[in-house]
Amino acid sequence: MKERLYLFDTTLRDGQQTQGVQFSTAEKRQIAAALDVLGVDYIEGGWPGANPTDSEFFADVPRTRAAMTAFGMTKRVGRSAENDDVLAAVLDAGTGAVCLVGKTHEFHVRTALGCSLEENVEAIRASVAHCVAKGREALFDAEHFFDGYRANPSYALDCLKAALGAGARWVVLCDTNGGTLPAEVGRVVAGVIAAGVPGERLGIHCHDDTGNAVANSLAAVDAGCRQIQGTLNGLGERCGNANLTTIIPTLLLKEPYAGRFETGVTREALAGMVRVSRTLDDILNRVPLRSAPYVGASAFAHKAGLHASAILKDPSTYEHVDPAVVGNERVIPMSNQAGQSNLRARLAAAGIEVDPKDARLGRILEVVKEREDQGYAYDGAQASFELVARGELGLLPEFFEVKRYRVTVERRKNKYNQMVSLSEAVVVVKIGETKMLSVSESMDETGTDRGPVNALAKALGKDLGPYQAVIDDMKLVDFKVRITQGGTEAVTRVIIDSEDSQGRRWSTVGVSANIVDASFEALLDAINWKLIRDVGQAVAG
Numbered sequence: 001m002k003e004r005l006y007l008f009d010t011t012l013r014d015g016q017q018t019q020g021v022q023f024s025t026a027e028k029r030q031i032a033a034a035l036d037v038l039g040v041d042y043i044e045g046g047w048p049g050a051n052p053t054d055s056e057f058f059a060d061v062p063r064t065r066a067a068m069t070a071f072g073m074t075k076r077v078g079r080s081a082e083n084d085d086v087l088a089a090v091l092d093a094g095t096g097a098v099c100l101v102g103k104t105h106e107f108h109v110r111t112a113l114g115c116s117l118e119e120n121v122e123a124i125r126a127s128v129a130h131c132v133a134k135g136r137e138a139l140f141d142a143e144h145f146f147d148g149y150r151a152n153p154s155y156a157l158d159c160l161k162a163a164l165g166a167g168a169r170w171v172v173l174c175d176t177n178g179g180t181l182p183a184e185v186g187r188v189v190a191g192v193i194a195a196g197v198p199g200e201r202l203g204i205h206c207h208d209d210t211g212n213a214v215a216n217s218l219a220a221v222d223a224g225c226r227q228i229q230g231t232l233n234g235l236g237e238r239c240g241n242a243n244l245t246t247i248i249p250t251l252l253l254k255e256p257y258a259g260r261f262e263t264g265v266t267r268e269a270l271a272g273m274v275r276v277s278r279t280l281d282d283i284l285n286r287v288p289l290r291s292a293p294y295v296g297a298s299a300f301a302h303k304a305g306l307h308a309s310a311i312l313k314d315p316s317t318y319e320h321v322d323p324a325v326v327g328n329e330r331v332i333p334m335s336n337q338a339g340q341s342n343l344r345a346r347l348a349a350a351g352i353e354v355d356p357k358d359a360r361l362g363r364i365l366e367v368v369k370e371r372e373d374q375g376y377a378y379d380g381a382q383a384s385f386e387l388v389a390r391g392e393l394g395l396l397p398e399f400f401e402v403k404r405y406r407v408t409v410e411r412r413k414n415k416y417n418q419m420v421s422l423s424e425a426v427v428v429v430k431i432g433e434t435k436m437l438s439v440s441e442s443m444d445e446t447g448t449d450r451g452p453v454n455a456l457a458k459a460l461g462k463d464l465g466p467y468q469a470v471i472d473d474m475k476l477v478d479f480k481v482r483i484t485q486g487g488t489e490a491v492t493r494v495i496i497d498s499e500d501s502q503g504r505r506w507s508t509v510g511v512s513a514n515i516v517d518a519s520f521e522a523l524l525d526a527i528n529w530k531l532i533r534d535v536g537q538a539v540a541g
């Protein structure tokens with residue numbers, strides 16, 4: 001019989017304390033729904049009464065299978081729990097579970113609260129007892145617990161025992177400043193359990209200030225904690241919280257955890273892990289972290305030739321788990337680190353069959369390595385690699401020819417007498433015997449100038465005659481510019497990520513001393529790749 005390990009998500013509360021993150025109420029609901037499908041046990045929705053968004057969220061709180069939890073702080077000294085307006089707002093949210101943060105470090109009691117140690121213990125006791133009397137499941141977040149335990153273990157333990165004695169279901173040990181290391185977390189948790197606090201009522205809440213939040217959380221579980229608090233994608237105050245997107249797959253896939261513990265996350269839900277992680281990035285308008293464990297686009301990318309060669313024989317040679325179990329996929333990119341194995345795998349993935357003895361394979365590798373020396377980077381621009389390979393194999397149709405393009409940037413006064421920029425682009429292409437000229441401006445629907453590359457993209461995508469319908473659903477989702485070394489000269493490398501309505505996402509690269517030319521090259525590749533996919537090679541000109 002496996003032991004139950006509980007997962008507590010605080011993306012909507014501590015995650016919202018991330019600099020630059022401000023969820024709308026609708027976004028909070030969307031994230032809560034995704035967490036509920038994933039199978040966490042608790043969803044901390046925010047702090048009712050602290051800001052209008054959180055109050056609105058709790059005013060019509062989503063019904064979830066997970067215990068929806070309102071966050072707040074212990075009552076202020078000098079008033080009763082019943083008369084504390086901040087605590088009242090938290091309880092008024094009507095959630096089944098309430099999590100209250102309180103001080104456990106004597107230095108913070110004296111410095112931040114300015115009260116006596118006894119008054120703080122009493123505030124914890126009375127606040128928890130009040131929640132329990134109202135029929136709520138009470139959790140106590142023991143703020144700065146590890147630092148407090150180091151300074152005065154007996155006082156830190158008194159705070160925990162006050163919460164437990166008042167009926168708290170969980171007391172959660174918080175490494176609030178994130179400075180504790182795994183061995184010490186293990187030692188402290190073991191000490192707390194030895195002092196009489198049962199592991200089945202102990203949670204862990206870690207911050208990532210030394211890059212150890214996940215390791216610290218696992219050390220706490222090893223020592224006996226049975227609840228882990230964390231956030232999706234490691235969002236959170238300062239450097240973030242323990243990353244549940246890493247912890248959950250680890251608990252389900254790695255020993256000793258997989259054999260010993262059960263969580264609310266099923267193997268089926270685990271296969272949606274990448275989707276949940278990307279949903280949060282989409283909401284935050286963030287580019288997903290490629291190197292994120294388990295869920296990053298590079299988590300199963302095998303760039304080196306030696307790796308690719310072995311992966312093709314047996315993927316377990318260079319993969320710690322099967323990418324499919326977390327909803328990820330294997331990538332064997334092309335680059336100057338690649339050999340024939342990467343090349344054949346990439347071509348096969350693009351649906352291009354080539355005889356392994358075909359001499360043109362060697363030529364493709366040479367071209368890729370030469371072009372990378374000039375500044376191209378194909379490991380992050382696989383669509384451009386495919387076009388290079390198709391060119392060498394005679395499989396690259398010429399859908400259209402660019403005869404010329406021009407882009408201008410003008411600074412001028414608008415009707416409010418403010419200086420604004422306006423970019424205008426003209427592109428002339430020839431399709432068969434017909435020449436088409438398209439003009440476009442960079443202004444978006446809000447009247448904001450989106451710059452010369454945007455104007456060029458709009459002009460290029462405005463009228464491609466018979467191909468127009470195919471590219472209408474394309475959108476440019478990311479645009480990265482680097483100054484890099486091309487041979488002996490500094491050049492600009494532009495990488496563009498594009499997406500279409502079928503959910504395909506592809507990356508292309510352009511290189512030039514001129515940023516507009518580099519961008520235009522990447523744009524052209526993006527359109528050509530899409531035309532190859534959706535129009536096919538039948539139209540090869």
Ligand SMILES: CC(=O)SCCNC(=O)CCNC(=O)[C@H](O)C(C)(C)COP(=O)(O)OP(=O)(O)OC[C@H]1O[C@@H](n2cnc3c(N)ncnc32)[C@H](O)[C@@H]1OP(=O)(O)O
Nearest residue numbers: 047049050051073074075076101102103112113143176237
């Ligand atoms: C470790 C954590 O991440 S805990 C979560 C922290 N999250 C947040 O702070 C986000 C939401 N917070 C807020 O919106 C505001 O801080 C509010 C609405 C809660 C309070 O706002 P204000 O009343 O203006 O107080 P302010 O933020 O300036 O200071 C916090 C007060 O709470 C007191 N306090 C802090 N922790 C506790 C506690 N556990 N129990 C009781 N009082 C506390 C502080 O001593 C301070 O009191 P003071 O004003 O008498 O000095």
Ligand SMILES: CC(=O)C(=O)O
Nearest residue numbers: 101141143144174176
């Ligand atoms: C409660 C909390 O978020 C912390 O102590 O870090």
